[in-house]
Each structure stands twice: as structure tokens, then as C-alpha cells.
Amino acid sequence: MTTRVIDVSDLPTTGFGPRMTLWWGMIVFLAIEGTVLAMLAATYLYLWRLAPMWPPATSPAPSIVRATVNVVLLVASVPLATLGDRAARREDDAGTRRYLLAVLAVGVVALVLRWFELQDLNVRWSDNAYASIVWTITGMHATHVLAETGENLLLAIVFLLGKRERKHFVDVHINMVYWYFVVGVWIPLYVLVFLIPRH
Amino acid sequence: MSTIVAPEPVGVADERAAIARAWAHQPGLWGWLTSVDHKSVAFRYIVTTFVFFVLGGLEAMTMRWQLSHPQAGVVGPDFYNQLFTVHGSTMMFLFAVPVMEAFALYLIPLMVGTRNVAFPRLNAYGYWIFLAGGLFLYVSFFLNIGPDGGWFAYVPLTGPQYSPGKRIDVWAQLITFTELAALVGATEIIVTTFKLRAPGMSLDRLPLYVWAMLVTAFMIVFAMPAVMVGSMLLATDRLVSTHFFNPAEGGDALLWQHLFWFFGHPEVYIIFIPAQGFNSTIISTFARRPVFGYLAVVLSLIATGFIGFGLWVHHMFATDVPVLGQSFFTAASLMIVIPNGVQIFCWIVTLWKGRLSFKTPLLFVLAFFVIFVAGGLTGVMLASVPLDLQLHDTFFVVAHFHYVLLGGAVFPLFGAVYYWFPKFTGRLLSERLGWWNVGLLFVGFNLTFFPMHILGLRGMPRRVYTYLPETGWGFLNGLATTGAAVMAVAVVVFLVNVAISWRRGTPSGRDPWRAGTLEWATASPPAPENFTYLPTVNGRYPRWTAALDQPVVVGLRTDRRDVLVTGLLDAKPDHRHELDGPTIWPLLTAIGTTIGLVSGIFTPWGIVLGAVLLLIGLTGWFWPRGHKGRSPEDV
Numbered sequence: 001m002t003t004r005v006i007d008v009s010d011l012p013t014t015g016f017g018p019r020m021t022l023w024w025g026m027i028v029f030l031a032i033e034g035t036v037l038a039m040l041a042a043t044y045l046y047l048w049r050l051a052p053m054w055p056p057a058t059s060p061a062p063s064i065v066r067a068t069v070n071v072v073l074l075v076a077s078v079p080l081a082t083l084g085d086r087a088a089r090r091e092d093d094a095g096t097r098r099y100l101l102a103v104l105a106v107g108v109v110a111l112v113l114r115w116f117e118l119q120d121l122n123v124r125w126s127d128n129a130y131a132s133i134v135w136t137i138t139g140m141h142a143t144h145v146l147a148e149t150g151e152n153l154l155l156a157i158v159f160l161l162g163k164r165e166r167k168h169f170v171d172v173h174i175n176m177v178y179w180y181f182v183v184g185v186w187i188p189l190y191v192l193v194f195l196i197p198r199h
Numbered sequence: 200m201s202t203i204v205a206p207e208p209v210g211v212a213d214e215r216a217a218i219a220r221a222w223a224h225q226p227g228l229w230g231w232l233t234s235v236d237h238k239s240v241a242f243r244y245i246v247t248t249f250v251f252f253v254l255g256g257l258e259a260m261t262m263r264w265q266l267s268h269p270q271a272g273v274v275g276p277d278f279y280n281q282l283f284t285v286h287g288s289t290m291m292f293l294f295a296v297p298v299m300e301a302f303a304l305y306l307i308p309l310m311v312g313t314r315n316v317a318f319p320r321l322n323a324y325g326y327w328i329f330l331a332g333g334l335f336l337y338v339s340f341f342l343n344i345g346p347d348g349g350w351f352a353y354v355p356l357t358g359p360q361y362s363p364g365k366r367i368d369v370w371a372q373l374i375t376f377t378e379l380a381a382l383v384g385a386t387e388i389i390v391t392t393f394k395l396r397a398p399g400m401s402l403d404r405l406p407l408y409v410w411a412m413l414v415t416a417f418m419i420v421f422a423m424p425a426v427m428v429g430s431m432l433l434a435t436d437r438l439v440s441t442h443f444f445n446p447a448e449g450g451d452a453l454l455w456q457h458l459f460w461f462f463g464h465p466e467v468y469i470i471f472i473p474a475q476g477f478n479s480t481i482i483s484t485f486a487r488r489p490v491f492g493y494l495a496v497v498l499s500l501i502a503t504g505f506i507g508f509g510l511w512v513h514h515m516f517a518t519d520v521p522v523l524g525q526s527f528f529t530a531a532s533l534m535i536v537i538p539n540g541v542q543i544f545c546w547i548v549t550l551w552k553g554r555l556s557f558k559t560p561l562l563f564v565l566a567f568f569v570i571f572v573a574g575g576l577t578g579v580m581l582a583s584v585p586l587d588l589q590l591h592d593t594f595f596v597v598a599h600f601h602y603v604l605l606g607g608a609v610f611p612l613f614g615a616v617y618y619w620f621p622k623f624t625g626r627l628l629s630e631r632l633g634w635w636n637v638g639l640l641f642v643g644f645n646l647t648f649f650p651m652h653i654l655g656l657r658g659m660p661r662r663v664y665t666y667l668p669e670t671g672w673g674f675l676n677g678l679a680t681t682g683a684a685v686m687a688v689a690v691v692v693f694l695v696n697v698a699i700s701w702r703r704g705t706p707s708g709r710d711p712w713r714a715g716t717l718e719w720a721t722a723s724p725p726a727p728e729n730f731t732y733l734p735t736v737n738g739r740y741p742r743w744t745a746a747l748d749q750p751v752v753v754g755l756r757t758d759r760r761d762v763l764v765t766g767l768l769d770a771k772p773d774h775r776h777e778l779d780g781p782t783i784w785p786l787l788t789a790i791g792t793t794i795g796l797v798s799g800i801f802t803p804w805g806i807v808l809g810a811v812l813l814l815i816g817l818t819g820w821f822w823p824r825g826h827k828g829r830s831p832e833d834v
Contacts, residue, residue, distance in 0.1 A: 006398055006735060008763055008772050009754030015774045021317040021764060024390045028420060032382055035424035039461075043432070043443070043454060051449055125441050129449035132441035136432070154818060163823045 014166060016089050016173055026174050030181050033144065037185055040140060044133045044192050055123070055130045055197040062134070063120040067194045070113040074183045077106040085176040088169040096172050097159045103179055104156055107149030114142045121193075134193045141189055144182050151175055215731050217757035222314065222728035225781055233781040235319035236727050237308050237387075240326050242623060244301035247326075248294050251333055255289035256690060258282050260683055263647070267680035269668040279664035280347035281366075285340050287350030288370060291466065292377040293333045295608060296419075299473035300384035302615060303412040305623070307388060309718035309725060310406050312397030312734045314762050315778050317390035320785050320820065325383030327789030332376025335797060339369040346370030349662065351463060352433065354444040354455045359437045368437060368800035374430040375796055378423040385416035385423075392416075395762055396770040397717065398752065399736040406716045406739065407483075407490055410497050411476025414504040415469050421508070422465035429458035439803055453518055460511035468507035470604060472500060474611035475542060478564050481614050482546050484714040485561040486553025489740055492545040499538035499545075506535045516584050517591040525584050532582035539575065543568070558712075559633030563614030566641045567606055574602025577652065592662075595655025601648045613640070613693065620697070621711050625723040626704030632696040639689035646682025650675040715740025733763055788816030 017023055048054050055061055084099030118138060123131035155171055158164055224230050224239070234240065262282050265273040274282065308316055316322050339345055346366045348357040357367045392405070392413050405413075432443040433455065442448035444455050483490045490496060512520055512528040546568075555561065577599040581587050590596060613636070620628050659672050666672050710719035719742055721730050732751035738744030752772070755761040760778045765771060795809010 004748050004750035005732075005753045006750050006772065007754040008752055008775060011754075011763075011772060012774045013776070015764070018767070019764070019773055021390050021394045021776065024393055025318060025386055028386045028389050031420050032424055035421050036428055039425050039428040039458065043428070043458070046454055046457070047443075047449060047451065050451055056449060125435075126439065127442075127448075129442040129445065129451075132432075132435070132443055132450070136435070136441070150814060154821065158823060165823055168823070 014170060016170065020170065022170060022174055023177070026178060030178070033181070034185065037137075037140065037189065040133070040137050041189065041192060044137065047129050047133055048196075051130065053199075055199070056128050059127060059130055060122045061198050062122055062194050064194045066113055066120055067117045067190060070110055070117060071186065071190050073106060073113070074110055074186060077103060078180065078183055080106065081176040081179040085173050088172040088176070091166070091169050093159075093164070096169065097156075100152060100156055100159065100172055100175075103176065104149060104152040107145055107152060110145050111142065111149060114138070114145065118142075130197070134197070137189055137193055141182075141186055144185075148175065148178055148182050151178075214757050218728050218731060219726065221757060221759055222726070224727055229783075230781070232786055233783050235315070235323045235779065235781050235785070237304050237316045237319065237322060238725060238727075238729075240322050241301050241305035244304065244326050244329070245298060245623075247330060247333065248298035248301060251289050251293035252298070253690070253694075254337065255286050255294060256687065258286040258289070260687055262286065263680040263683040265664060266666075266676050268677060269670070269673050270665050274664070276664045277347070280662075281340065281343075281345035283662055284346045284349055284370070285336065288336065288346065288373060290604075291350060291470075292373060293329075293336070295470040295604065296381055296466070297329055297377070297384070298612065299412075299415065299470060299608075300381060300388070302477075302612075302619070303388050303415075303473065304384060306619065306718055307391055307409055307412060308395070309622075309721065309729055310409055310716050311392060311395060311400060312717045312730065312736065313391070313395040314729050314733070314760070316387040317395060318387060318779075320779050320782060321383055322387050324785035324789050325380045325387070327786050328376055328383070328792060329380035331789060331793040332373055332380065335376065335793070336369065336373045339365075344369055346373070351459050352430075352455075353459075354433065354436075354452045357433065358444055359440075362437075365800060368434060371430040371434040371437075372796050372800050374426055376793075378427045379792075381419050381423055385419035388412050388416040389420070393767050394764050396765050397734050397736050397741075398750075398763070398765060398770055398772050400741075400765075400770045402768055402770075403493075404736060404739045404741075407479035407493070407496055407500075408476035408716070411472050411479070411500055414500045415472045418465050418469050418472070418504050418507060422462045422469065424462075425458050426462035429455060429462070432458070434800070438800070453515070453520075456515050456518065457511070460514045461508075464511040464514065465507045467600075467603070468503055471607045472503060474567075474608040475500065477611040477615040477618075478546060478567065480714075480716065481560045481564050481611070481618055482549050482553075483740070484618070484712050485556045485558060486549050487556065487713075488549065488553045489715070489743075490545060491548040491552065492541075493739060495541055496545050499541045502538040503535060506531055506538070510535065513582055513587070516587045529582050529584060533579060536575065536579060543572070558617075559628070559630055559637060560614040560618040562634070562637045563610045563617065566637060567610040567614075570602055570606025570610060570641075570644065574599060574604075574606050578603060590655055592660055593655035594651040594659045594661055597661050598648045598651035598655060601644075601651075605644060605648075610640070613637070616693075616697075618712070619718075620700070621707030622718055622723050622725070624701055624704070625707055626700050627707045627711055628696050628700045628704060632692055632699075636689055636692045636696060639685055639692060643682045643685030643687075643689055647679050647686060648682070650678045650682075654679075710742070713742075715743045717741055782820070784816060784820035788813065788820060791816045 080099050080102045084096060084103055087095030087099055121134050121138065125132050125135035152175055155168065155175060158168055224236065225233060261274060265271050265279060304316060304322060308314065344365050346369050348362060348367050348370065352367060352370055355361055392409055435441040436443055442450045444450045444452055446452065479490050479496060509531040510528060512524055513532045516525055581590065581599060617628050617633055654672055654675050657672065659666065707723055709721060709723050717734060720734060732753060735750045735752065737746060737749065752763055755763060755775055760780055761775050762778055764773050764776045766773055791812030792809060795805055795812055798805030798808060
């Protein structure tokens with residue numbers, strides 16, 4: 001008996017971008033996370049529409065200097081992520097390590113700045129609904145920066161300890177794409193939280 | 200990659216043994232706890248959801264007993280509030296959505312011709328989180344801290360002022376558990392369907408069931424976050440004094456309703472669309488022909504998915520939403536009838552032109568037609584604002600949504616159990632008990648819920664724990680309770696059938712129905728690797744259209760868990776990919792998550808604790824373990 005076969009033994013064992021399952025998994029994850037943040041933004045707009053003043057008369061407007069520095073820093077770090085992504089696709093050990101550490105460092109600085117940004121909101125979350133939503137949006141985004149930075153830290157340890165396997169290049173690639181999301185999604189949220197509420 | 204004509208692949212027996220070794224389950228309890236096989240995970244998922252179905256049913260029976268005659272004293276008002284809240288939350292969050300996903304997690308890898316879901320460990324994590332959420336609800340319920348604010352938990356009733364104590368926090372955290380699990384399942388369904396299909400299964404050959412689950416999974420992705428955000432805001436209002444829903448401090452109660460129903464209405468379709476997938480599958484098999492109008496059915500599923508997001512305000516017609524908004528949502532509510540009608544007509548044509556074989560699965564689908572169309576008609580009635588204002592919060596609404604949810608989802612689901620039980624266990628369920636099951640369920644269902652329409656028209660509000668004899672509602676309520684008892688008997692018949700057939704049922708072989716889709720091309724129950732050689736397909740019903748020498752895929756590594764990743768649109772082979780094997784870390788990570796979420800309802804530091812445990816869990820999960828005996832370029 002003869003049988004027809006499709007022989008796939010000469011196909012590669014990794015792919016990057018939309019070719020691979022992990023990339024699609026991340027896209028679905030970003031759709032979920034994006035929807036969460038969009039719901040928070042919708043909540044913000046809903047409460048804003050109801051409020052006679054925004055921020056309410058009893059709440060001072062946020063201070064914007066450190067938040068603006070952070071936004072600029074985050075946007076400026078995007079090319080680092082691009083370079084890290086390219087190095088990972090080339091499976092270039094030294095380059096991947098370098099840019100991974102760079103994005104990790106930006107993440108740490110952004111988290112420190114974010115801590116001060118929460119003070120710069122000039123309200124406590126329990127003051128009123130305005131204070132609740134700006135705290136929630138800023139804090140929720142901070143957890144994204146924290147999660148990404150934590151993942152970068154783990155990956156950096158793997159690379160620095162020489163435990164790297166080929167699949168870790170894929171992980172770096174994924175983390176760098178996730179960084180685009182973390183940065184990109186903050187720009188409209190920054191506008192909502194820090195620029196719109198003015199007396 | 201090349202297609203060649205070759206003799207029977209050399210060393211088939213050796214390869215078969217090697218593949219079986221690479222995919223073998225680990226033995227014993229440890230193997231059970233660490234399994235990442237989609238079939239093991241999904242099977243325990245299905246069993247767990249049916250346990251919750253029975254618990255939810257017992258709660259319903261207790262309520263019916265209490266309402267069977269005026270001023271009954273079976274339960275008091277406080278316990279009754281917990282009963283209907285836990286009943287609704289169980290049926291929606293612990294049964295209807297997860298059981299549909301669980302079926303898909305079992306069936307989709309088989310139907311698309313691959314070996315496992317795309318992220319096997321994440322899949323196991325999803326199940327453990329779901330189980331933890333369900334146990335959390337029921338432990339709380341037995342400790343008399345079961346939620347009591349209704350399954351949609353409206354503020355201000357559920358806010359800190361009117362619901363002190365922990366009952367509502369239990370509900371809010373149940374949402375976090377179950378929606379997390381649902382999102383994990385949706386991710387698995389989407390990526391497995393997109394990237395792990397058998398060569399030849401281009402998107403226009405995707406089985407209709409898989410299309411239905413794909414649409415459902417996307418709806419989950421965009422709907423569930425709304426209720427997660429809503430319940431998070433509710434929890435912070437209660438726990439750390441935020442003011443999202445507090446009008447005195449600039450918040451708004453209707454904001455809750457918007458967030459809830461933006462999820463809550465798509466939720467109905469998240470339950471119903473998978474059942475449409477069951478229907479298409481069962482109808483084509485037992486009519487012995489392809490479903491009429493494949494393209495029309497697929498477009499209807501997608502249209503339903505989109506329109507389903509434009510209906511949420513019709514749950515809020517009794518609030519002060521603007522009139523223009525009401526008109527828009529009335530129009531959308533009527534519009535969704537069109538794609539659903541198209542599907543129904545496609546199925547009718549299929550049945551009309553087919554050679555019918557009246558087995559139990561088909562009977563359940565026929566019962567679906569009757570009940571669902573009736574429920575759909577009352578839905579069209581309720582979409583009209585003046586009538587809705589009259590009937591809002593009455594038993595008419597209870598009757599309507601049980602007609603659409605049980606008729607639309609539970610009847611097809613029972614049909615699906617009868618249909619795929621042989622695949623899960625290798626044995627057929629008894630047809631004789633199956634006929635009793637469908638007959639009793641049909642009669643019991645209509646006896647229970649039809650009188651509720653009339654009770655609602657006569658003004659009986661929902662969620663009252665008793666009523667006075669002067670209302671004249673006693674007879675119809677007695678009838679409804681009788682019907683509930685008949686339904687309970689039907690469920691007992693079902694459980695007996697499962698228990699008996701599991702051990703002593705007729706062996707089914709791999710394909711007892713001579714069906715068209717790929718899950719029937721392998722053993723029943725399937726081996727851990729699903730297929731020795733991955734199949735290829737040449738049509739929408741590959742078992743019916745396969746060439747005598749339909750090619751199989753060779754060249755995947757046999758010494759590890761390799762699968763073939765294919766192109767999104769055309770399913771052309773793209774690369775080989777190693778899937779993760781069994782591990783305890785998903786369970787440990789789920790335990791860490793659970794500790795964080797449960798302690799989070801007592802102190803905000805619980806969330807911090809949970810985050811730390813999550814980090815430890817994920818570190819263990821992803822930590823490189825090296826690959827013994829592999830060449831370096833492979834790892």
C-alpha cells in the first residue's frame with residue numbers, strides 16, 4: 001500500500017511575529033488589557049460628563065511636570081525596544097542583552113516617577129469620584145509597567161546567568177512588542193488624567 | 200516541505216511508540232495534578248460545571264418549593280435572597296459560560312486536527328482558577344456569607360451603605376475568578392483555531408462549530424473586561440472607600456448598570472452562540488448532509504457577535520436613559536432577530552433536504568427549535584419600550600430568559616453530551632433513557648416556565664420570597680413547581696444514564712454517527728497525542744470528502760511534543776513548534792492567585808500578597824530547565 005505524506009521535517013522550528021502562536025496569544029492579551037483600560041477611560045468620560053466642574057471645586061488640579069517627564073521618557077524608549085526586538089530576531093546575544101537591560105532600566109525609572117505622579121494627583125482616591133478614577137487609571141497603568149518590568153527582569157536574569165535557550169529570543173521579542181502597548185496606551189490616558197482636569 | 204508519494208512511512212510502529220512516549224500521561228495523582236492534556240483538563244472542566252449545574256438546580260428547586268403556594272415557610276427572605284443570587288451566579292458564571300468553553304477546549308484541537316491547545320499550561324491554570332472560584336462561592340454560601348444582591352448586583356443595594364458584611368465582596372471576587380478563567384479559555388480557542396489547524400483547513404473550511412466558538416471567544420475578549428472593571432470598582436468602593444457609584448461624591452449608580460450590561464448582554468450570546476455550533480454539528484450529522492448555506496451561517500454568527508454588543512441598554516429601559524438611546528437599542532434588539540432567523544432557516548432547509556435519523560441529540564435540537572423560537576418571540580416583545588416598562592422586574596422576564604437560555608443553550612448542550620459522550624468515553628449513552636430524558640425535560644421545562652409568562656402579566660414581581668393568597672398567583676405557581684419537579688426527574692434520568700453508560704454502555708468505536716468532522720477520525724477516547732500522524736483536509740466535512748489516499752503529515756519530531764503551526768488564512772504548514780509538557784506550576788500559581796484574591800476581600804494588602812505569590816509562581820513556571828540530550832541548535 002502506498003500513502004501520500006506531507007513531509008514537514010525541513011520546516012524551521014521558530015518563527016517571529018504573526019507566524020507564531022505566542023504572538024497571537026499576546027495580541028489577544030493586549031485586546032483584553034486594552035479593553036480594560038478603555039472601560040476605565042469610558043468610566044472617566046462618563047463621570048466627567050456628570051460633573052459640574054472637573055476636577056470638582058474641592059479638588060486641586062494635578063501637577064504635571066513629573067508626569068510629562070515620564071511620558072517623554074517612555075516615548076523616547078520606544079526605539080530601544082525596536083532595537084531589542086531586532087537583535088532578538090537576529091538571535092544576537094550581546095545586542096539583545098544590551099537593549100533588554102536598557103528597556104528594563106527605563107521601566108524602573110518610570111516606576112519611580114510613577115510613584116511621585118500619584119502624589120502629583122494632589123488628591124486621595126477616597127476624596128470623590130474624580131479622585132477615584134484618576135487614581136485607578138494611573139495605578140492600573142502602573143501595574144502594567146510593573147508587570148512588564150518584572151518580566152524583563154526575569155528575562156535579563158536568564159540571559160545574564162547564561163541559561164538562555166533559543167526560545168528566550170522569542171520572549172524578548174514578545175516583551176518588546178508589549179512595551180509598545182504599555183507606552184502607546186499611556187499617551188491618551190496621560191491626557192485624560194493630567195491635561196484635561198484644569199480649573 | 201514537499202508532498203511526495205511514498206510507500207507506507209518507514210518504521211511506522213517505532214514512530215507510533217515514540218510519539219506515544221512523548222505524549223504519555225504521568226501516572227497517579229501527581230499525573231492528574233500536573234496534566235496539561237487538553238482532553239484531561241477539559242473533561243474535568245465539563246464534570247465540574249455539571250456539578251455546579253446540579254447545585255444551581257437544587258437552589259432553583261428550593262425556590263420553587265418556597266413559591267409553590269402562598270405564604271410558604273420553607274425558607275426566610277434573607278436565605279431566599281442568597282438562593283436566587285447564588286442560583287443566577289452559578290448558572291451564568293460557573294455553568295453556562297465555562298461548560299461551553301470546556302466543550303470547545305476538548306473538541307477544537309481534535310476538530311482542527313492538532314495535538315493540544317496552543318498554551319497547554321495556561322489552559323490547566325484556567326481550570327484551577329475556575330475551580331477555586333466555584334469552591335470560594337460555595338464555601339462562602341455554606342458559611343452564610345453567600346451573595347444576596349442578585350446576579351447583577353445593582354448598586355446602591357450592593358454598595359457599602361446598604362450591604363455591609365462580606366457577601367457582595369464574595370460575589371465581586373467570584374467575578375474575578377470566573378472571568379479570568381473565561382479569558383484564558385478564549386485565548387486558547389482563538390490561538391488554537393488561528394494557528395494549529397490541519398493543512399488544507401483554510402478558514403472557509405473551518406467546521407461551523409469552530410466558527411461559533413471563535414466568534415464566542417472574541418466576544419469574551421471584549422465583553423468580560425467590562426464586568427471585571429465593574430466588579431473591581433465595586434470592590435474598591437466597598438473596601439477602600441472610592442466613590443464610583445456614590446452620587447453624593449460625584450459617582451453614579453447607573454454607571455454600574457452600563458458596565459455590567461455592556462458585559463451582560465454579550466454574555467447571553469456567549470452562552471447561545473456555542474449552542475448554535477452544537478446545533479449545526481448535530482443537524483448535519485443526523486440529516487446526513489452538510490448544513491445548507493455555510494457562508495450565510497458563518498456571517499450570521501459574526502453579525503450576531505457584533506450586534507450583541509449594541510443591545511445592553513435594553514436592560515435599562517426602566518431607567519432615565521435618553522429616549523433617542525432607547526430607540527437605538529430597540530432597533531438593535533429587533534435587528535439581531537435577522538441573523539438568528541437566517542440560521543434557523545438554514546437549519547430547517549438542512550433538515551428538510553436531509554435523511555433524518557432521530558437519535559437523542561437530534562431530539563434535543565428539535566426541542567430547541569420550539570422553545571427558543573418562543574423565547575425569541577417574547578424577546579421581540581420586550582424590546583419594545585412601553586411593554587418593557589410594564590413587564591420589567593416581573594416573572595414574564597424570568598420566563599423569557601429561561602426560554603432563551605435553557606431553550607437556546609441547555610437543550611443543545613444536552614444534545615451535545617449525547618453526541619460527544621462516545622468520543623469522551625468510548626461508550627454510547629442509552630437511547631431509551633435519552634428519549635425519557637428529552638421528553639421529561641421538554642414537558643417539565645414548559646410546565647415550569649410557561650405559567651411564569653402569565654404570572655408576570657398578572658403582576659407577580661421576580662425576587663419575592665412569598666406572596667399573599669389574595670393575589671391569585673397560587674395555582675400557576677403550583678403548576679410551575681410541579682414542572683420543576685419533572686425537570687429534576689429528567690436530570691436524574693440523565694445522571695443515571697451517564698453513570699450506567701460510562702461503565703456498561705455499548706462500545707461506540709471511533710465514529711458511531713458516521714459524522715463529518717475530524718474528531719471522529721481518531722480513537723474514542725483519543726490517545727494523549729490525538730492523532731499518530733496529523734491529518735490533512737480537503738473540505739468542510741473532511742471525513743465525508745477525504746480522498747482514499749488523503750495525505751498525512753510526517754516529519755514532526757517524535758521524541759518531544761511537536762505540533763505543526765500553519766498559516767492563519769490558508770492553513771499552509773509554516774513551522775514546527777514544541778508544546779510544553781506537564782508541570783505542577785499552573786496549580787501552584789493558581790493557589791497563589793487564590794490566596795491573593797480571597798485575602799483581597801479582607802485587606803488591600805491581599806492583592807500585594809497575591810502579586811508576590813503570582814511572581815513566584817510564574818518564575819517557577821517559566822524558569823528554563825534545560826533539555827537533556829538535545830543538540831544545542833534545537834534549544
